[in-house]
Amino acid sequence: MNAEIRQIKTAAEQGLADAFSSVKAKLPGAAAVAAMREKAFATFEARGLPHRRVEEWKYTDLRALMRDAKPLAQPPDAKARAQARQAGNLAGDMDRRRLVFVDGVFVPQLSDLAELEQGLSIRPMAEALAQGDPLVSAHLGKVIETDDVAVALNTAFMGDGAVIRIAAGIVVEHPLHLVFVTTGDRPVSMFARSLVVAERGSRAMLVESYEGPTGVDYQVNSALELVVGDEAHVDHVKLIGEGGDALHISSLMAAVGARARFNDFTFTAGGAAVRNQIFLRLDGEETLARISGASLLKGRQHADTTLVADHAVGRCQSRELFKSVLDGESRGVFQGKIIVRPDAQKTDAKMMTNALLLSETAEADAKPELEIFADDVVCGHGATAGALNEDLLFYLRARGIPPKEAESLLIQAFVGDAVEGIEHAGLREVLMENVAAWLAARG
């Protein structure tokens, strides 16, 4: 009842407070960054960990999911680096430029930094923060202003990550793959923060992947701020393949300019509890944004996708499509909100979410919202939840396809609808292979 009154701190909240006071002096960045951290931490202190009475976290009770705060990960030693050598396989073996972060720290030896294209610059966030990089001072924490507690915690503790600038008109040939890998057998926490600025008319594809050991309840809080300039075209794919006991929170904050294209996809298969947040704002007219995702969950996995698509100006199109396949006692959550601001006339936005329940005990929760202040718009959303279509199964069975295979085909088709949204053909294939493997493992 008394949502605003702060109760006594939970163990995790106390742990975070202790950690912040002991490490803040050692975190990278000068006075301005330190002040930003303090402010962000104050936001967290005032609100505490979000729980189910906080509307945005209604279905993901972080206070209950996060029992304690794990110690911040130490910089990787030789053993950790060796363990991370094969990381990033989730994206298959496509041609790409790998940027590897082990336990939250950039490891140049494992990354491909050679022969950077003209106009493409990449540097570690820790270094950029320490040296007061102008790109960082111009954009960090400013792409989307949010008072979300998970983002605030990330800002308070942010260590390393990538700072990437793609100069105007530059076409980056190969995908830039940010590989985040957690190693070791002791639970740690890691806070990665990245910033990507794609200037006017540039073209790039970003892949983020997350992985780590199963059997260790480590915690990942990662955030990416992305600026897509006018007439730029950016693809972003996030692959969440964390270990089976991990708590993963990641946030994308993207501002997209005029006549631009932004294509976003999130694939969630790993982690014990996953919260994937997307805050998108369309700042320029005649822009197309396509945000989609697929989750494959089993056991007691919990995955929450929370999306806010803010049409700040008119004449834009956004398409959102999210699919979840829920087996075992898993729980899939989708919260999507389309905001159309008062002057954003001629907005065309459509959002769809479908949940497929494969077991009696799975749960799907959806909250697709429309918040519309302009009148000359076409907006819609749809949501469905249900089991596999008996008629379709029958059709396949009648053609001699065994039940498991028939089910598997239908599920692949279901997920495939969303995977189609990825423009990179190679990555589409890799993901569909991942889906097939997931289905095979289901038995």
Added chain:
Amino acid sequence: MPAVQETVDQVRRIDVDQYKYGFETIIESDKAPKGLSEDIVRFISAKKNEPAWMLEWRLDAYRRWLTMREPTWARVDYPKIDYQDYYYYSAPKKKPALNSLDEVDPEILRTYEKLGIPLREQEMLAGVVRPEGERRVAVDAVFDSVSVATTFQAELKKAGVIFMPISEALREHPDLVRKYLGTVVPVTDNFFATLNSAVFSDGSFVYVPPGVRCPMELSTYFRINEKNTGQFERTLIIADKGSYVSYLEGCTAPMRDENQLHAAVVELVALEDAEIKYSTVQNWYPGDSEGKGGIFNFVTKRGDCREKNAKISWTQVETGSAITWKYPSCILRGDGSRGEFYSIAISNGRQQVDSGTKMIHLGKNTTSRIISKGIAAGKSQNTYRGLVSAHRKASNARNFTNCDSLLVGDKCGAHTVPYLEAKNSSAVFEHEATTSKISEDMLFYCRQRGLSAEEATALVVNGFVKDVLQQLPMEFAVEAQKLISISLEGSVG
């Protein structure tokens, strides 16, 4: 389509004053002192000659209410309500024993006449020539805090149907009331329901015995008249096994500069194979175009399909009130039970509507259907908020939801906040929502055939809400259609 013609005529007839029910009736009234305290609760209970358990029930609610906070999650914004600044009881002064309608203050009768509500059943009965098929409606008229007249009681009694003010039912059928009161909306349910439990003064009580199909439509007409009065009515409808009842509710209030408070609770209980159809045309004073005055309407309505194959259907036309906070819900407990929600919510001026429904699927093979049409005009904000949930054991639960919003003008907002929670794999939920403005093409089509902008809009809007209007009983459908065009008056051009 004569109904559409009627709408067009109606729009044409409207003068500057859009709210035609805004008059005030000058009568003497009997009021409790302003403010809320245990003494006021005792006062109300004593006024009603209630049994001791009822007073305890109220006091319990009042004490609980003191510990509760006003909910803030709805998308409505209003000045803080000073709960001590309202009269919680106001009744027309009357002679000690009221035996017939003739003894009711003629001013009140005139009020209902002006509102078009027939209270004089004798006249209606005397009317020998009645067109074939015309349906009669039994009316319970509630004026401020008390019920002033209930018509057709004798005829209903013959069928075994109990239809009377709840205060009377508490005296005459205490066991029946006690058995069901608060079982659908518990005393502790929410801030406004708890407040209502403490201070409700009247409302309707309906009991339809097993196997009886109620011979006529039942109706309650609420009127807030006194200044600074809160109206807290409580309606309890029980449809016993295999019975059917259709119930209508209407409401109006005078135009006043201050905000008046209305916090009602409606509880419906449908037992095995029973069906309740509940229709509302809500037309409380919405305030003026600048948002001054108007009713704050905080209503808790819930139906319980308690046994198998029960059915509850809500139909609402919401055009009035400055603030609407209302979520008629169905608890689908019995196997095979069915819930329906049909809604038209129209907001204009500075009105704020946050309304929707909850369909809670608990039993097996339960189905629900939600059709919601929101129309926002002027500077209003119109929100649909709804929950559909299937619990673990609700195998084969099915829901279909469709909520469409129409925006008229560029200063208004339309919002959709649906919640879907499926905890059973055999549950099938489908939800779709759209928001758009009135199609220019359609308006153009009408305009070039000589309709004015306003007439064209009314026509298109009528088409938009047709699905819901069809669910209303005949008498209400016509009234609702008129209301819709009145509510949108001034929003075009």
